[in-house]
Amino acid sequence: MSRPTRTPVQDQDPGPPGVPPSPSDPVDSLIRDFLRVRRASTGLCSTLEPEDFVLQSMPDASPAKWHLAHTTWFFEEFILSAVDPGYRTFHPRFSFLFNSYYNAVGERIPRPRRGLLSRPTVREALAYRESIDERMVVLLRSADPSQVERFAPLVVLGLNHEQQHQELLLTDLKHALWHNPLRPAFRDRPAGPAVDAAPRRWISYPEGVRWIGHGGDGFAFDNEGPRHRQFVEAFRVASRPATSGEFLEFIADGGYDRPDHWLSDGWAAVQQHGWRAPLYWERGDDGWSTFTLAGMRPVDPAEPACHVSYYEADAFARWSGCRLLTEAEWETAADVAVSGNFADDERFHPAPPAGGPENEPAQVFGDVWEWTASAYLPYPGFRPAKGAVGEYNGKFMCNQHVLRGGSCATPRSHIRPTYRNFFYPDARWQFSGVRLAQVG
Template identity: 60%
Template sequence: MTTSALAATAAGPDRVGLLARYRDVRRATERLCEPLAVEDYVVQAMPDVSPTKWHLAHVSWFFETFLLRPNLVGYEPLDPAYRYLFNSYYNAVGPQFSRPARGHLSRPTVAEVYRYRTHVDAAMARLLETAEAGTLLRIAPLLELGLNHEQQHQELILTDLKYNLAVNPLRPAYHGVVAPRGRSAPPLRWLDVAGGLQAIGHDGAGFAFDNEGPRHTVYLRPFRLATRPVTNGEFMQFIADGGYRSAAHWLSDGWRTVQERAWQAPLYWEPRDGEWWTQTLAGPAPVDPHAPVTHLSYYEADAYARWQGRRLPTEQEWEHAAADEPLRGHFQDDGVFHPVPAADTGGLAQVFGDVWEWTASAYAPYPGFRAAPGAIGEYNGKFMVSQMVLRGGSCVTPRSHLRVTYRNFFPPDARWQFSGIRLADDA
């Protein structure tokens, strides 16, 4: 992992900056929980989602395990059992409580989990305020990793809450901020992108996850990339044309999944009086035909692209096309938590934010990748199989968390993330 410029100033480690950033990220997580009732914290409606309470504890476990225990002299855990309960998948740390059973944990209570966060926060402040300069410089990369890890869980808190609330027949709302409507999506145009030898991956300046490097050279053929994501209205045409009823455009595994799970539309869509409605974090709402379609699996994204006579971009094509695009868009920071129609920017629109964009690339290590030794090397490397890469971030991703080289990844049948489609084609 590379680290950020917060680690040091000309006078030495930037203790004030490190602590301020730590507190800012931790407060942001807790602000996301302010609308919740205590009952909302404990629901786990399917194995892939986790209760909000577990997220709050796990991110604290990360700081306790990788920073406090090894580096703060005299640190005492609030409860030794938390080392087991809130370990996600780090085998080098020890055994883990079953992921599908996290919703069974009525104890520790929500109040006790918040006390755990307070305990860890106080200890982290002592560490950052009192550690020797050399220690601070050494642990700064781990601190930055922990903060980006917490930002990932901020996004998961929202996507998991959305799923957990959506299975409730009362269709409860998480908050009252309704996504704006009324703007039409700009026409879908095509950007011609030159191919050739191109550098892909993180260049080492600032923080990046280990899976974003090493930077390396690839050869790309000239290609075309759509100037905006596919909209709900465009995806409705796929549905109306029998897209979910015909195997013609589906991968074999995708068609089997459609049949086994009786998919007929994107996740959360349901017909009401001749219209499509969807569940949002603000409750049920009519589907906005101009907003980007979301909550699609890779299988659905690929089938739609084939139906259009197009394809999905590879992650290398996506990164090359987006390399010079400014980091602007609709993010978690805006507080809406739902995709909105694209603005007509004249170039690539909604490259960042709104919806993660499925690519045609399997999640695999870059040439020369080596996982770090020890438990921290389990963060990304051991998941590099049976998953597909998504790029660009979503409406629930913190803006400061994103880069053009960021590689997200999920299994091809995953739908509960804010995942959508940007089409590509050969030039």
């Protein structure tokens, strides 16, 4: 199998999908956005061997080939098929194979069995992508302006959906490669110079009524609105995420052995799964090391602690004499420029904190998703969209917790202060960390 031609991620996604880089024809801008995001996905896979594309290490993860095909199916199902009543699908069974959770669309292969799909082959999956890309470009160029205006929001949703899967592709591959005793690298990355973490400072915010949620121009997922007012008590936030060095202190102090720091469900998870450290950490004669997408590396005490569950984040906060931020507090503190270590930088691992303004929290965006104390629930007045796309977010608003800020695996243009990610509290395979908070 010939690999897809590699194009660096930073060359693929210079701006938010749906927002033109300069005044131009809106259809041309949409086509450029579409091709940039689509090529970024195959670019991420450029160093993979055919055997890598079918790995599925757990039910929560999916094979790279499935991610490539599923994001393609989204455009075929919700746009091409919807616009043209006489549309002939690329393959009559691909909807069953590559539908994720859209009950309104039809039956689908059980999620834990996605790794059993040796067919279609990787070559066929890439041919599927190329065919749908060509059909989408033809549709965008040939449709009348009123028709484009009608389905353009779905195209933008599909592009943001694909960017979510670009991140999942990276996290799922990391989990799969970690299970290989050879600990293979996804991408080589030279080790950077050793640096010390900046001392933790506290930044205070007064009480007040805040506007929370998305309310401006540009794309946002439905769960980011409606924008609403919320009273926030005075609070203090740590100037940076908790570091691996601080988490080593938590471990050394018996953090995983003392139930007094843990929620009941969290302590049960520690016992059930045998957690003794963050995911991917291994202890050897020379100390702690961790698996990264560049292979095994010594744990760097200056880097943000990563791959911890909500339970671990909460226990660490309690051990520290602190707590986690609510998502309203987090969004209040996130009134800073969106910059940081993202997938575009191709480090694919959290970086030690860089310098920044004294009165602003650092590393708010990128590096690690930050667990909040907030359950994933609808905002006041939330209503899911009609039809199958309404299943995108709303039906998951139960038993999960909100994370904010993006990670080193998130495309830069995909994140914004109002973005609400969500996972179950025992999830650890995402690039998830913790920022401490205190009462103001």
